Every structure is written in structure tokens, then in C-alpha cells.
Amino acid sequence: MEFLFLILGLVALIIGGDTLVKGAVSIALKAKISPLVVGMTVVSFGTSAPELLVSLNAALSSHPDVSIGAVVGSNISNLGLVLGITVLVFPILVNRDSIRIDWPIMMIATVLFFLFAKNGEIEFWEGVVFVLILALFTTWLVVRSRKKGIALAAEEEVEELGSKNPIGKDLAYIAVGMLGLYFGAEWLIDSVVSIAQSYGVSEKLISVTVVAFGTSVPELVTSCVAALKKETDISIGNLIGSNLFNILAILGITAIVHPIKVADSINEFDVYYLLGISLLILPFMLHQKRIGRGKGFFLVISYLIYIYFSISGEI
16 A cells, blocks of 8 residues: 555656646746747746655654655756656667756755755755756857847747646646645655655655655656657756756755755765766766767666665665
8 A cells, every 4th residue: 555655656646746837837837938938937947846845744743755756856867767768669879968057057056055065964055956956057058049049949848838828727727736735645655654664664765765766757757758759868868957957946946945864874884876877877978969878878867877786774
């Protein structure tokens, strides 16, 4: 029964997040907010809403290992499993901005997380730093994109999502989305705690494996579809952006609401693996400006090694 509620929780979170985004995007467009701004703010935050609700719920209910574990595990999954599978489907040609802008900001966020977590807690002021960096970076991207007249993937996505629904229907979408997120987070947290108690494993292990994989499924689907369409800049940009939001938005907002305890096991192993795989992506992108199937196979193997050591550390 616990595993059923775990799956139901993940499904409710994914559907809830998607429904919330549809309603919020439609209302934002009705308010005459530009598709570019909506795509880089409303859509980005909306697609991170499932992880945010899980993180907040876990922190407030005294299960910090779920908060940190889900974010760290999801980031490792995005760069190892999701990117690896994506390039196995179709090799990625790397956009110059991914090397010059996206990766450096993601790496700065990851290093800051490493430094902030060293004392065993992400504190209020550290959460503020995360959120401020995100706000400044998002504002800079919007201004830069407008000046250069860049048609971003986020803007195109918004135009696809935009609808002529009456506002009542948009509000209903938002209400259904919020309910899905609320109950999904509740079911997921309760099932993780229950499974951990029943099988004698840590909440952190379930979070960095099952929960992290579940919350990475939308990125996996989006990236594989983009790769099949040969929109490869969307694939890698989506994954790097997701990792950036996971740290700056999810951990940042959660820490502002409630300080997050960081387990010793995460500081001693997981955070170093996250740093390592994040660094590895740079030479992979620089070499021939292409991430091919050989590199994809290596990334998937590196993710499986992470899972192996995570599980063996519990035995």
C-alpha cells in the first residue's frame, strides 16, 4: 500500500504541476504579460512546483532528508540518467550559451550549496542568497533576450500553452493543480516515511532514488522529445535550468520558510558526487561541441554507480 501511495503521490504532483502551469500561463497572457517573461518565470516556477511542495512539506514535518535528498538525487539524475538517455536517443549539439552562461551559473549554485551545507544546515540567510541570485539571473536573461530579440524555447512553449479559455476555467485549472500538488506531496512524504520504517532503510535513500527519479520523469520526457525533434539546445538547456531551479528556487524558498538540516551522509558522499558529475558535463560539452552516444553511455553508467553506492551504504 505504501508503494501505491508513493506512485499516486508522484502522479498527482506531475499532473498538478502541469495543470497549475496551464492555468497560470493563460491568466498571465490575459494580463498582457509578454510570453518571454511568462516562459522564464511562471512556467519555470510552475514546473518546479512539485519538488517545491515536497521540499516544504518535508522540512515543515521534520523530514529534512527528503527535502535535500530529492533535490540532490534529482540533480544527479538529470545530468546522469536523463541527459545520458537523451543523447543515446539522439546526440546533442551544444549551444554556445549552454557553455558560456547556463553551465557556469549552475556550477556556481552547486558550489554554493556545497559550501552552505557544510555546517549541516541551509539557513534562512542562505536561502535568501539563493533566491536573490535566481531573481537577478532571471531578470538579466529576460533583459538580454529582449535586447537581442532571441526567440527562446520558453517563449515558444508559452505560445503553445496559451489558450482562449474563459478565466473561470483557468482558475479551475489552478485550483485543481494546487490540490494535486498538496495531496501529492502529502501522499509522497507519508509513503516515504512509512517505507523507510517498514524496510529499515533511510528516508534519504528513498528520496535520492525513487523520489528523485519520479520528479525527473518530466525532464526525461521533455528532453527525449526535444532530442527526437533535433531541438537539442532545448534538451540540455532544460536539464541545466532544472538543476539551477532545484537549488536556487526549491532549497532557497524552503530554507526561507524553515531551515533545512543536511545529513552527514549527504555531506560526505552525495554532494561530492553532484559536484563531480556537474564538473564532468563541461568537458563533455566542450569536446567537439557535441555530446554523443559514447558520452551518454558513460553518464548512465555513472548514475548507476551512484545508485549502487547509495544502496550499498545502507546495507
